[in-house]
Amino acid sequence: MGSRQITEKSLAMLRSLPRISLANLRDNPGSRKNNKRGRGQYGGDKHGAGNKGSNQRQNYMRLGYETGNNPFYLRMPHESYYKGHHHRREYPPISLLQLQKLIDTDRVDIDKPIDIASIVKSGLYHFFPDQKHFGVNLTDEGADIFAAKINIEVQWASEQVIAAIEKNGGVITTAYYDPHSLLLLKNPKKFFETGQAIPRRMIPPPDAIEYYTSAEMRGYLADPEKISEDRLRLAQKYGYELPVLENDSNYSMLCERKDPRQIFYGLEPGWVVNLKDKCILKPKDEELLRFYAS
Amino acid sequence: MIDDTEDAKAREAEIEMKRNISRLSSAHYNIINDRKPYEEPKSLAHLTVKYNRKIYGKYGIASGVNPNICWPTKQEIADKKEFESVAFPYTIKEMMETAAENRRQQNLKIELREKDVAAKFAKLDQWKKELNSKIAKKAAEVQAAKQKKERLVEEVRRHFGFTLDPRDERFQEMLAKREKEQKKQEKLAKREAKEKNMIAKLQQQNIEINEKS
């Protein structure tokens, strides 16, 4: 058929048509719809309110009202099982398969430690700290095909995930960030443009402290010796050879961890980062230093 | 030759102004050209710390803002410390200890309950047996009483020749007679049994004496 002829034709057209100007541009038909004005035959008369009844008289029944009988939204009394659900923390998930896809398509740099800021930087993961989201939950979908050596820091992980990452010679840590720190991590550029000093990260609440101090979950407050013991235990449980990290070329990168009061890698609390001038202001005042080091 | 006189400068400024045909406000024009929007503060908001921090963050030192304001004041630091002492009253060690303590308490409770249940379980078979025997005994008793009653009725009927109601007077009289007779018999039987025992004993004693001598 004529795909060649069509290109020839269109090129010929292009050569002969006049140059584009405001005079010969027009919107695509159907892209703009005129607003209905309340005058004349179509917009006027009853003004879209129909005939008589509560609708035309703008006397609508409230949402959910069922003309007198017990409405659906009032039929169910309180159920005890969802008590306090709005106080519970949420961790929006990302699976190991998705993480592998990000790594394969170079959207996440594995030569540097991965934390929630780098995952959000890829543009394919979103979370909202103001909706009680407290970080990343790494799920085990894709644990069997995961093959990347990474130093990753998440907020929640299960045993299979930890095993899958350590099997490939990587390091996983679970760390707690309070909502203010998460807002900073979500959009670091916006934070630096407000010109504030980097704040300290807060300690976890009492009901989360057990998770983040346990070696089984690789908590950031746990004892490193217990963590290495647990690495061995997991290797035995899931049947893989525990890779020796010290012999790795990337050992220093893999060991890089954040201080419990630190929000960003490499940047201490109290510093003011200016993106325009490409400079960092570090305070020298004693009281400030004491406050930010506490 | 560079004409540096004031007239030339004024003319240059005028030309620059005329070059700007964007019809943007001066603030927006400055923002587009990466300068801070307002040179002079036009609103109370422009005098606040928050606004000036933002201007410093976006435009750097060129904005002319003193970076001192980026850090919190002493009062703010004190306030923050107070807030944190109230919002996060426990240190990590304390929290760990309380959590461990809670865990221990829970486990202890579970253990005690399990022990309790295990102890009771061991006795379960015995209890079952006891219960069954109790029930059987009761049933047996009831059965025995019923049978006895029936027997009596039979006997009385045989004696009288017709079924007599147990509650009748004659029945009661019969029963009473019967009981007396039975008692007499029992007494006789007992006496005989006793005599037999005595005789047996004496005989035994005689045998022993004979053996000794």
Place this chain on the structure above:
Amino acid sequence: MATVWRSQYAFARFFVGKTVRILNNASDLGARLKPESISIPLSRKYSNYAASPFVSKIQEQYEFEIVKNPPEWGYVERFLPLETVPQIKPKESYPSGWIAPKEEAKNLPYYIARNKNHQIPIYLEIGYRGQRKITKIKRIEGDIWLMNDLIKKYLKNKCNRYVETRVHEMGKFIDVKGDYVNILIDWAHAQGF
């Protein structure tokens, strides 16, 4: 200096409970304001300029050092957002199942270009409450009619049924009636797109 009252409630915290007080920098000394109009307390939930103090009130002078081109700048650049989706460097294997486009595919008379995220542009469009499923193959260059014939033949052999398609030459897409997304993606990978 002109004073601009943004809203009635701006800076109201200065005179909540203090009805007789000289106001901050207000040239009319609050003549326009009445205490009743500021009875509504300032909402502390949202951060606004009114809750922030004036710069002139700050007396603290901190010592600080400005470090130009600091060695930690690498850490800062790490989390600045990228302008575009990065190009993919070739690797030995892609465990997630991503298949790179092959050079030989450019010799074919037709071509399916990858999209911005380096994926094959074959999508499923579902309409009418799930009753209509259309597989859309977008970004087709070259001889689209030839490709259409090939696809129809391939699907006829694979699925033992006639498959209806719609070719849009100007829009550079083909609509296939039915859900053949995975089959067509495998076909495209086999071709090398």
